[in-house]
Amino acid sequence: MSERTEEYYVPEGSPWPLVASVGLFLIAVGGTNFIQQSTAFGETLGNEGNWGHWVLAAGAVWMIVTLFYWWRDTIRESLGGLHSDQMDISYRQGMLWFIFSEVMFFAAFFGALFYVRWLVVPWLGGAGSNAMTHELLWPSFQAMWPLTETPSGETTQAMGAWGLPALNTAILLVSSITLTIAHHALLENDRKRLIIFQGITILLGLVFLFFQIEEYIHAYQDMGLTLDAGIYGSLFFMLTGFHGLHVTLGTVMLIVMFLRVLKGHFSPDNNFGWEAAAWYWHFVDVVWLFLFVVVYWL
Amino acid sequence: MTSVAATHEDHHDHHHAPTGWRRWLYSTNHKDIGTLYLWFSFAMFLVGGLMAMVIRVELMYPGMQVVAPDFFNQMTTVHGLVMIFGGVMPAFVGLANWMVPLMIGAPDMALPRMNNWSFWILPFAFAILLFSVLMSAFGPGNPPAPNFGWTFYAPLSTEYGPASTDFFVLSVHMMGISSIMGAINVIVTVFNLRAPGMTLMKMPLFVWTWLITAFLLIAVMPVLAGAVTMVLTDRHFGTAFFDAAGGGDPVLFQHIFWFFGHPEVYIMILPSFGIISSIVPTFARKPLFGYSSMVYATASIALLSFLVWAHHMFTVGMPLAGMLFFMYMTVLISVPTGVKVFNWIATMWRGAITFELPMKWALAFIILFTIGGLSGLMLAMTPLDFQYHDTYFVVAHFHYVLVPGAIFGIFAAVYYWLPKWSGVMYDKFWGEVHFWSSLVFVNLLFFPMHFVGLAGMPRRYADYALQFSDYNWWISIGGFGFGLSQLALLYVVLKCASKKGEAAPDKPWDGAEGLEWTVPSPAPFHTFEKPPLVK
Ligand SMILES: [Cu+2]
Numbered sequence: 021m022s023e024r025t026e027e028y029y030v031p032e033g034s035p036w037p038l039v040a041s042v043g044l045f046l047i048a049v050g051g052t053n054f055i056q057q058s059t060a061f062g063e064t065l066g067n068e069g070n071w072g073h074w075v076l077a078a079g080a081v082w083m084i085v086t087l088f089y090w091w092r093d094t095i096r097e098s099l100g101g102l103h104s105d106q107m108d109i110s111y112r113q114g115m116l117w118f119i120f121s122e123v124m125f126f127a128a129f130f131g132a133l134f135y136v137r138w139l140v141v142p143w144l145g146g147a148g149s150n151a152m153t154h155e156l157l158w159p160s161f162q163a164m165w166p167l168t169e170t171p172s173g174e175t176t177q178a179m180g181a182w183g184l185p186a187l188n189t190a191i192l193l194v195s196s197i198t199l200t201i202a203h204h205a206l207l208e209n210d211r212k213r214l215i216i217f218q219g220i221t222i223l224l225g226l227v228f229l230f231f232q233i234e235e236y237i238h239a240y241q242d243m244g245l246t247l248d249a250g251i252y253g254s255l256f257f258m259l260t261g262f263h264g265l266h267v268t269l270g271t272v273m274l275i276v277m278f279l280r281v282l283k284g285h286f287s288p289d290n291n292f293g294w295e296a297a298a299w300y301w302h303f304v305d306v307v308w309l310f311l312f313v314v315v316y317w318l
Numbered sequence: 319m320t321s322v323a324a325t326h327e328d329h330h331d332h333h334h335a336p337t338g339w340r341r342w343l344y345s346t347n348h349k350d351i352g353t354l355y356l357w358f359s360f361a362m363f364l365v366g367g368l369m370a371m372v373i374r375v376e377l378m379y380p381g382m383q384v385v386a387p388d389f390f391n392q393m394t395t396v397h398g399l400v401m402i403f404g405g406v407m408p409a410f411v412g413l414a415n416w417m418v419p420l421m422i423g424a425p426d427m428a429l430p431r432m433n434n435w436s437f438w439i440l441p442f443a444f445a446i447l448l449f450s451v452l453m454s455a456f457g458p459g460n461p462p463a464p465n466f467g468w469t470f471y472a473p474l475s476t477e478y479g480p481a482s483t484d485f486f487v488l489s490v491h492m493m494g495i496s497s498i499m500g501a502i503n504v505i506v507t508v509f510n511l512r513a514p515g516m517t518l519m520k521m522p523l524f525v526w527t528w529l530i531t532a533f534l535l536i537a538v539m540p541v542l543a544g545a546v547t548m549v550l551t552d553r554h555f556g557t558a559f560f561d562a563a564g565g566g567d568p569v570l571f572q573h574i575f576w577f578f579g580h581p582e583v584y585i586m587i588l589p590s591f592g593i594i595s596s597i598v599p600t601f602a603r604k605p606l607f608g609y610s611s612m613v614y615a616t617a618s619i620a621l622l623s624f625l626v627w628a629h630h631m632f633t634v635g636m637p638l639a640g641m642l643f644f645m646y647m648t649v650l651i652s653v654p655t656g657v658k659v660f661n662w663i664a665t666m667w668r669g670a671i672t673f674e675l676p677m678k679w680a681l682a683f684i685i686l687f688t689i690g691g692l693s694g695l696m697l698a699m700t701p702l703d704f705q706y707h708d709t710y711f712v713v714a715h716f717h718y719v720l721v722p723g724a725i726f727g728i729f730a731a732v733y734y735w736l737p738k739w740s741g742v743m744y745d746k747f748w749g750e751v752h753f754w755s756s757l758v759f760v761n762l763l764f765f766p767m768h769f770v771g772l773a774g775m776p777r778r779y780a781d782y783a784l785q786f787s788d789y790n791w792w793i794s795i796g797g798f799g800f801g802l803s804q805l806a807l808l809y810v811v812l813k814c815a816s817k818k819g820e821a822a823p824d825k826p827w828d829g830a831e832g833l834e835w836t837v838p839s840p841a842p843f844h845t846f847e848k849p850p851l852v853k
Contacts, residue, residue: 027847028511030426033336033344037435044495045442048488056484059554065481066461090431110428110506117502121540128544128574132559140567148637157562172563248556251565258548258557 029102036090043083050075095285095293108292115296119303122266126307129262133255133314137165140251144171170250177243179256181316184235188228189312195224196305199274199298207288211281218278221301225271232264259315263307270304273297343438346430348415349841353739354437355412356732360808362404362444363725367801369397374797376780380787389454390780391465396451398468399486402586403493404444406720409728410589411436411500414528416739417731418504420834420841421522423513423850428506436500443492450482467778469579472560472571476552483553487546494539501535504528513833515852519610522832526613527592530620534581534588537624542578545571569634576627584623587687587719588616590727591658594680596832597734598662601677602669603829608661615654622651632703641700648698652691659688674827675749679730682722682757690718693768708778711771717764729756729807737822740814741840748813752806759803762796
């Protein structure tokens with residue numbers, strides 16, 4: 021590894037941004053057609069083709085390959101010493117603001133949860149000045165949370181907090197600790213400890229995802245808790261589902277960083293990619309804690 | 319090691335600009351990407367303008383004239399979307415790209431490749447959205463484009479939304495990704511790439527207002543993404559977010575949407591505040607009055623913008639305490655906004671003012687934006703809003719803040735910095751034509767809307783009661799005139815872009831201050847590779 025430059029590195033032209041935009045375009049067009057061509061509502065829209073999934077898959081592959089080459093270029097520049105300390109700070113700040121944007125995405129769904137739980141459901145039950153709403157729309161509706169019977173009469177069971185969800189909470193908490201141990205190992209140049217504890221973290225992530233899938237199967241097969249079981253099911257699956265998607269992404273990031281550790285890419289003072297993945301993991305962890313309290317527990 | 323050395327040399331060898339199509343498609347240069355953004359936004363401005371022309375042709379006379387009511391609804395919807403996400407926002411990002419590094423003495427934007435990605439997502443996103451309009455106009459069976467208004471309220475966009483709704487959802491996702499990445503780039507550039515000595519409180523106000531705008535973008539674009547995602551899952555996957563029968567609430571949509579929507583209107587005005595704060599001191603030949611109060615006012619406006627969203631929903635049904643809260647918060651915003659207008663006027667007080675074109679646009683901005691602000695104050699009063707809600711009074715209000723507000727700010731910026739960008743002075747004659755005709759027609763277009771709105775003409779209808787006929791005829795004339803006036807701008811910009819005109823000195827405005835005037839005109843491909851020292 022060479023000495024780092026002092027100059028702020030402005031890369032020469034790169035094809036990847038444009039190519040990645042094409043990838044997003046394919047994902048958007050393919051994804052939309054796929055949805056319309058495969059759902060019941062989509063049938064009413066008259067989209068009769070059967071090709072959306074191919075375009076979506078092509079777009080996904082296109083995107084993964086593009087990002088691989090894009091980041092390969094970036095990694096080469098970094099290993100070549102072209103990234104100054106100032107550039108390192110740019111990457112770090114960029115990652116933190118990206119995580120902030122993710123927080124706000126989850127905030128939209130958490131906000132929906134609070135609004136529904138504290139206002140909509142009581143109002144439908146006649147609270148406040150809404151006695152006539154209750155009387156005229158669904159007089160037999162009982163306000164409760166979790167909403168196990170919707171105004172139109174769909175029923176479901178509520179997902180308890182103790183059991184799998186509590187176990188998953190423990191798993192994520194432990195994974196945060198093991199990742200922190202790995203982080204210290206990275207900073208102290210202790211390769212062996214880094215590899216072991218990062219490996220454990222990845223395994224914990226995979227176990228979490230496995231249990232999450234188990235929980236979904238249980239919900240769908242035994243509890244009648246589905247995405248279309250009213251607002252409780254909607255919120256439950258959208259919140260835990262988007263969280264699960266982020267755990268998946270975080271696990272992939274950790275795996276990629278694991279491979280890069282094996283290749284010897286990181287050092288105590290050149291490790292942005294690794295730390296970015298670790299920050300992301302902690303963010304996913306915090307979202308889960310919040311989720312455990314307001315979705316499962318309370 | 320040799321490869322590294324080679325890359326280094328390579329880097330130094332390539333200080334001349336790359337040429338051909340690669341220069342634009344592969345760009346990592348903040349000036350080129352800024353230019354791309356500005357041209358894209360101008361193209362969208364014309365496309366959205368054409369849709370406005372369709373609306374005004376239809377409304378010129380009472381009764382149905384040229385388009386079917388559903389197509390009229392598609393025009394109002396897509397006009398709004400194109401102007402907001404394709405016209406105003408990319409124009410501001412383009413200006414930020416060009417000017418923020420020049421103003422703070424940075425070599426480029428902090429993350430140049432991501433910068434290019436932010437841009438190139440946009441043409442694809444708008445291709446998806448505009449394709450649905452083309453299909454609606456010319457495609458087999460004319461499947462409708464989005465027709466539920468740019469605010470896409472549920473259930474119009476869920477149960478009743480046409481097939482194009484889903485494409486609209488994904489194109490909004492792409493616009494959001496683009497905006498968020500663009501905003502991250504601006505924030506990081508400002509925080510990390512300022513020249514030595516350029517402390518935060520020495521930054522030009524355009525940089526400050528953009529920094530705060532970028533914060534707003536990162537905070538609310540993901541919320542918009544959440545809203546469109548819920549629309550998509552409500553449509554296709556049986557979720558009940560906006561469906562009362564499942565325990566959800568269509569009003570929830572409005573809350574989420576306007577939590578994004580209100581900060582969004584400041585996203586579309588704060589950078590213009592920054593532009594005006596750069597231009598007024600230059601042509602008044604006095605330093606900006608109350609610099610730090612301008613910074614704090616901008617920050618207060620931004621923070622308050624998160625607490626006022628439900629003023630768009632007074633008639634929808636809300637607890638009284640909620641209505642009062644949102645009314646008072648909204649009225650509170652007029653305080654920092656008033657501080658700004660006061661400071662601009664105080665800057666001009668006893669200044670040696672000259673009236674070059676950028677200053678003309680700035681003055682028009684201050685007066686006409688204030689009109690839009692005052693009608694906004696009227697709309698903020700809950701009981702008054704019961705009368706004005708969803709009438710042309712609202713249309714008049716937000717067009718006053720967006721057209722002679724945000725867009726006049728952009729025009730002011732273009733005339734102010736065009737000499738720096740192109741190296742030649744703009745064509746004064748056609749610039750004056752552009753200004754005066756825009757000024758007259760924009761008022762003819764939007765001012766009478768206050769009257770028809772107060773008299774009860776509802777917005778978003780393809781027809782109206784006969785008593786509104788005379789005003790609507792004049793409004794349409796104003797619309798056509800304003801649309802045609804923009805061709806003068808196209809001519810002025812094309813002439814500068816082809817380097818025809820009087821050569822511009824490095825600092826064409828004698829009262830101007832700031833780092834951007836210390837570099838040659840036109841600004842060379844790379845600037846401030848060695849950061850300047852700011853005293
Ligand atoms: Cu508002």
